[in-house]
Amino acid sequence: MRAAGRTETTVRATGPAGVDAARTAPSDAGASGRRGGGRALAAGLVGLVLLAASLVVAVTLGPAELSPGEVLASLAAHLGFGEPTLSPLRDGIVWQLRMPRVLTAAAVGAGLALCGAVMQAITRNPLADPYLLGLSSGASVGAVVVLVLGWGLLLPLAAFGGAVLALVATLGLALAAGRGGRLAPTTTVLAGVAVTSVFGAITSLVIFWSATNDSYREILNWLLGSLSGTDWTSVTIAGGALLVVGAPLIASARTLDAFAVGESGAAALGVHVARSRALLLGGTALLTGALVAVSGSIGFVGLVLPHAVRLVIGPGHRALLPLSAIAGAIFLVWADTGARTLFDPRELPVGILTALIGGPVFAWLLLRSRRNA
Amino acid sequence: MTLDLERVRFARGGRTIIDGVDATLPGGALTALIGPNGAGKSTLLHLIAAIERTDGGELALDGRELGRMRRRDRARLVALAEQQAELDPQLTVAAAVLLGRTPHLGAFAPAGPRDHALVAHALAASGAGHLAERQIGQLSGGERQRITLARALAQEPELLLADEPTNHLDLSAQLVALELLAGLARGGLTVVAALHDLSQAAAYADHVLVLAEGRVIAAGPPREVLTARLVHEVYGVRAEIIDHPITGRPLVAVAGGAAAEAATPDAVPAGTGSTPSA
Numbered sequence: 137m138r139a140a141g142r143t144e145t146t147v148r149a150t151g152p153a154g155v156d157a158a159r160t161a162p163s164d165a166g167a168s169g170r171r172g173g174g175r176a177l178a179a180g181l182v183g184l185v186l187l188a189a190s191l192v193v194a195v196t197l198g199p200a201e202l203s204p205g206e207v208l209a210s211l212a213a214h215l216g217f218g219e220p221t222l223s224p225l226r227d228g229i230v231w232q233l234r235m236p237r238v239l240t241a242a243a244v245g246a247g248l249a250l251c252g253a254v255m256q257a258i259t260r261n262p263l264a265d266p267y268l269l270g271l272s273s274g275a276s277v278g279a280v281v282v283l284v285l286g287w288g289l290l291l292p293l294a295a296f297g298g299a300v301l302a303l304v305a306t307l308g309l310a311l312a313a314g315r316g317g318r319l320a321p322t323t324t325v326l327a328g329v330a331v332t333s334v335f336g337a338i339t340s341l342v343i344f345w346s347a348t349n350d351s352y353r354e355i356l357n358w359l360l361g362s363l364s365g366t367d368w369t370s371v372t373i374a375g376g377a378l379l380v381v382g383a384p385l386i387a388s389a390r391t392l393d394a395f396a397v398g399e400s401g402a403a404a405l406g407v408h409v410a411r412s413r414a415l416l417l418g419g420t421a422l423l424t425g426a427l428v429a430v431s432g433s434i435g436f437v438g439l440v441l442p443h444a445v446r447l448v449i450g451p452g453h454r455a456l457l458p459l460s461a462i463a464g465a466i467f468l469v470w471a472d473t474g475a476r477t478l479f480d481p482r483e484l485p486v487g488i489l490t491a492l493i494g495g496p497v498f499a500w501l502l503l504r505s506r507r508n509a
Numbered sequence: 510m511t512l513d514l515e516r517v518r519f520a521r522g523g524r525t526i527i528d529g530v531d532a533t534l535p536g537g538a539l540t541a542l543i544g545p546n547g548a549g550k551s552t553l554l555h556l557i558a559a560i561e562r563t564d565g566g567e568l569a570l571d572g573r574e575l576g577r578m579r580r581r582d583r584a585r586l587v588a589l590a591e592q593q594a595e596l597d598p599q600l601t602v603a604a605a606v607l608l609g610r611t612p613h614l615g616a617f618a619p620a621g622p623r624d625h626a627l628v629a630h631a632l633a634a635s636g637a638g639h640l641a642e643r644q645i646g647q648l649s650g651g652e653r654q655r656i657t658l659a660r661a662l663a664q665e666p667e668l669l670l671a672d673e674p675t676n677h678l679d680l681s682a683q684l685v686a687l688e689l690l691a692g693l694a695r696g697g698l699t700v701v702a703a704l705h706d707l708s709q710a711a712a713y714a715d716h717v718l719v720l721a722e723g724r725v726i727a728a729g730p731p732r733e734v735l736t737a738r739l740v741h742e743v744y745g746v747r748a749e750i751i752d753h754p755i756t757g758r759p760l761v762a763v764a765g766g767a768a769a770e771a772a773t774p775d776a777v778p779a780g781t782g783s784t785p786s787a
Contacts, residue, residue, distance in 0.1 A: 260597075387616050394611050397660070398595030403560040405664070406584025406612040451599045454619070 176455030179448065183462035190466050191242060194473045195234045199480055202230065211235075232367075240366040241472040241486075242465040243374035244431045245441075247382060249464025251420045251427075252438025253445075253456055254385055257392040258416050259321040265439040266424040269324070269417070270331035272433030274302020275425065276339045276359055279432070283355050284346045291358075292373060292429040298335075299425035306331045307417070318410050319417065361434030361487025363472050370430040377426035381419050382461065388416060389453035396451070434487045436494025437464055443501050510571040510586075510667045510699050511536040512557065517566035519549075519556055519723075526552050528723035529566070534701060534716065536571070539694040541714035541731070542703040545744055549723040550703040551592060554670045557701070558589040570668055570699075584612035588666035592673045592703075594657040598646030602656055605645055606632055609663030624663075631662035636685050650677035658686065662693075669693065671702040675709065687713045707761040711735050712753070719743060732759050 196202045206222055210230040213220040220227060251266035259268065267273075278298025282290045307319070309327035314320045339359075347355055357364065391412050394402040403409050441464045442456065449455045468486070471493065475486040512534040519527040527549050534540045542550050555561045557568055559575060568575045575583055588609070596605055609631070610624045632638045637655040640648065648656065654677045661669055671690060675683040683706075691713045694700045704710045710717055711731040719726040719734060721743050727734045740748040740761060747764040 390611055390614060390616055394608060396595075396597035396600060397605070397608055398591075400555065400560045400589075401591060401594055401596075403580075404558045404584065404587075404589040404591070405608065406581040408580055446599070450601070450604070451597060452604060 176449045176452075176459065179459055180455070180462065183459060183466070187242065187462055187466050187469075190469045191238055194238045194241075194469050195230060197473055197477055198229070198234060199477075200226070200229050202226065206230070236368045236371050237363055237366045237472070237476075238469055240370040240374050240430060241363050241468045243371065243378045244363070244427045244434065245437055245464040245466070245468025245471075246461040247374065247378045247423050247427045247464070248434065248438040248468070249441035249445075249460040250378075250382055250385060250457060251424050253442035253453070253460045254392065254416055254420050255438070256442055257395050257453060258413050258420075259325055260395065261321070261325060262443070263439070264325070265435075266420065266427075267332075267433060267435075267438070269306045269328040269421060270302040270335060271299040271421060271424050272428055273332040273335035273339065274298040274300070274305075275428040275433065277301075277335050277342070279358050280339050280342050280347075280355050283351050283358065284342060286351070288354070292369075295432075296425050296429040299421070299428055302331050302335055303421045303425070305334075319413055321413075324417070357485050358432040360485035361432040361490070362475075362483075362485040363431055364476070364483055364485075366430060373426055374430050377423050378461075381423040381426075385416070385419055385423070386457045386461075388412070389457055392416075392453040392457075432485075432487065434468070434490055436490045436498070437468055440494045440498050440501070441467060444497065447501070447504075512668060512699060512701070513567075513569045513572075514557075515567045515569075517553070517556060517568060518564045519552060519561060520564050526723050527556065527563075530720075530723070530725055532718055532725055532728055534699065534718065536699045537694060537697045538715035539691050539700045539702065539713060540716040540718055541710035542701055542718050542720060543705070543707060543710050544720035544726075547722075548720040550720055551672050552723075553720065554589060554672050554701065554703060557668075558587050558670055559583055560589070581612050584664065586666055587668045587670065588661035588664035589670040590658045590661040590672065590674060592676060594653070594660075596645045596653060596656065598644065600645050601641070602632070602637065602643050602645065602648070603628055603641045605656055606659045606663050609660040612664065627663050627665065628659075631659040632656075634662060634689060635659040636682065636689075651679065651682055654678055655682075655686075658689075666698070668699045668701070671700065673703050673705065675704065675706070683709070707735060707740065707748075708753075708759075711759040711761065712756060735759050735761060 192204050192207050195207045196204055206226065207230055209218075209221050210227050212218050213222075213227075214231055222230070248266055252264070255264040255266060255268055256262055275295040275298045278294035278296070278301075279291055282288065282294040287294075306324065306327045309330060310319055310324040313327065314323045343352070343355060391402075391407055394405045394407045397405070399409050442460045445456055445460045445463050449459060468490070471489045472486045475484040475489050478484065514530050514532045514534075517527055517530040518525070530553065542553065544550055552561065556563050557575070559580070563576065570586060575587070578586075606628045607620055607624065610620055610627065614620060614624070629638070629641070632641055635655040635658045637652065637659055640652060640656070645653065645656070654674065658671065658674055661671070669690070674686045674690065678686060687709060690700050690702055694715065702714075704714075714731055716729070717731050717734045718728045719739065726743055727739055735750055737748055737750055740746055740750075749762045749764065750759050751762050752758075753760040
C-alpha cells in the first residue's frame with residue numbers, strides 16, 4: 137500500500153502506475169494549479185476586506201447621517217471595548233436598526249450564493265438556483281397564510297415550515313419517480329418544477345381569496361424578497377444557519393469537484409455519490425429554508441453570483457464556494473442599502489433590485505460564454 | 510496484483526447482464542476483455558470499479574475483497590477510464606486530470622507538488638502533455654479519450670480498467686494508447702482493457718477474456734483463445750487466424766459476416782484452427 141498524504145513532497149522513484157518519471161516532469165499543470173491557488177487566496181483576502189468595509193459603510197448610509205468612526209465606536213462599545221460615546225438615539229440607529237439589517241443582508245447573500253454554487257454542481261445544471269426544489273414556493277405558502285391571518289410574528293417559522301414541506305414533497309416525488317430509491321438530478325429538478333407549480337397556485341389562491349389591502353402590500357413585499365423589519369433574531373437565524381450548514385458545504389468542495397466527471401466517474405474516484413448528493417441537497421435545502429424565512433425569496437443572487445465568481449477564479453469548488461459566499465454577502469449588502477436609500481423615504485423590496493441588476497448581468501454572462509465557446 | 514472474480518452476477522430491470530463470471534486475471538499483465546456489443550464488458554468493468562454493486566459473487570484483488578473496502582481506499586487501488594467519460598467542459602485539462610488525485614487528497618489539504626508532477630507525467634504518458642492548459646470544451650473526441658486515460662493514471666492505481674481506450678483515436682494514436690497500457694503492465698500494473706479489435710487484442714494483450722451474454726466463453730493467452738471457431742461462435746463472423754508477417758503475433762483475418770455466410774451455405778463456417786483452408 138502507498139502512503140499517500142504524507143509523501144506529498146517525495147516523488148516515488150518507481151511505481152506500478154508507470155509514473156516513475158514524475159520527478160523530472162516540467163509540471164506545467166503544477167504551475168497553473170499553484171497560480172490558480174494564489175489568485176483565489178488573493179481574491180479571498182480582498183473580498184474579506186471589501187466585505188468588512190461594506191458592512192461599516194452600509195451602516196453609515198440612510199436618512200440619519202453617521203460617520204464610519206461613529207459606527208466603529210458603537211460597535212466597540214457593544215462588544216465591550218470602551219465606553220459608549222454616541223447618543224442613545226444614534227446608537228440605537230446603529231445597533232438596533234441598521235447593523236442587524238446589514239448583517240442579515242450579508243448572511244442571506246452569502247448563504248444564497250453558496251447554495252446556488254452547490255446546487256449547480258450537484259444537479260450539473262448551470263441554471264440551478266437555491267429555489268430549484270420548490271423551497272421558495274413552499275415558504276411563500278407558509279408566509280402568505282400567516283400574513284393573511286395577521287400573525288406576522290410567526291412568519292419565519294411558517295415560512296421555514298412551508299419550505300420543509302415543499303422539500304419533502306419534491307424529494308418524495310423524485311424518489312418515487314427515480315430508479316431503485318436514488319435521487320437522479322434531472323428527476324429531482326423536474327419534481328421541483330411540479331411542486332413549485334402547485335405551491336405557487338396555492339399562494340395565488342390564498343392571496344386572491346382573502347388578502348385585503350393591508351395584508352396585500354405586506355404579502356407582495358415578502359414575495360418579492362425584502363429585508364425590511366429584520367432584527368437581531370433575523371441575524372441569529374440567517375447567520376446561525378450559515379455557520380452550521382455553510383461550513384460543511386464548503387468542506388465538501390472536493391466531492392463537488394468530482395461531480396464534474398459524472399456520476400460513475402465520481403464513484404470511481406471514491407465518492408459515495410448517492411449519499412453525498414442526498415446530504416448536500418438536504419444541507420442546501422435547510423440553509424435556503426432558513427434564509428427564505430427571514431428574507432422572502434430574493435432572486436438571482438444564488439443563480440448569478442456563482443457564475444460571476446467562476447469567471448474570475450475558475451470552476452474549482454475549494455475556491456468557488458467561499459468566494460461565492462463573500463461575493464454574495466457584498467452584493468446583497470449593497471443591493472439592500474440601495475433598496476432602503478435610493479427612493480427614500482419609500483423602500484423597495486430588495487428582490488426587485490437584485491433581479492434588475494442580476495438579469496442584465498446574467499445576459500452578459502451568457503453572451504460572453506457563447507463568444508468563448 | 511491478481512484480480513479474482515468468483516460467480517459474479519449482476520441484473521438490472523429483471524435482465525441478467527453478468528451471469529456468473531469466474532475468472533482470474535493475472536497481475537502485472539494486460540488482459541483484453543473482448544466480446545460482442547451487449548456482452549457485458551462495460552458492466553463488468555463497472556462492477557470491478559464498484560460503480561455498480563454486484564448481485565452476487567466476489568471480487569478480490571490479491572485476496573482482498575473489493576466489496577468490503579471503503580470507497581476511498583478502493584479508489585486508491587482501482588482506476589477506471591470510462592468509454593464516454595463525462596467531463597465538465599469548463600475545466601482545464603490539468604484540472605480535470607488533477608481530479609484523479611481526489612482519493613489521495615484530504616478535504617482541506619491542497620494538491621501538492623507531487624500531485625501536480627503526477628498530473629504532468631500522466632498527461633505526457635497519454636500523449637496529451639501539450640493540452641494541459643486547454644479547456645475540455647475545446648478538445649476533440651480523441652483528445653478527451655487521452656485525458657480520461659491520464660486522469661485514471663494520475664489516480665496511481667494498482668489495477669487500471671480501461672473501457673475501449675482506443676475509441677475515437679486515429680490509428681497511430683490507438684497504437685500509442687495500447688503500447689502505453691502494455692508498457693504499464695510490463696511495469697507491474699494490472700491492466701484490464703475492453704477492446705473491439707481482435708488483432709489489436711492479440712498483438713498487445715498477455716491474456717484474453719472472452720465474454721458473451723454475460724458469461725465467460727474462453728480465457729487464456731491470445732494464441733490459445735483466439736481461434737477461427739471462437740470468432741465464429743462469438744461474433745458469427747468467418748475468419749482465419751494467421752501469423753502477422755511482421756510481428757509474428759496472431760492476426761485475425763476476417764472473411765465475411767453472417768450475411769456473406771448465408772449467401773454461401775457451403776462455406777466452411779467454423780474454421781479448423783489456424784490451418785489455412787480453401
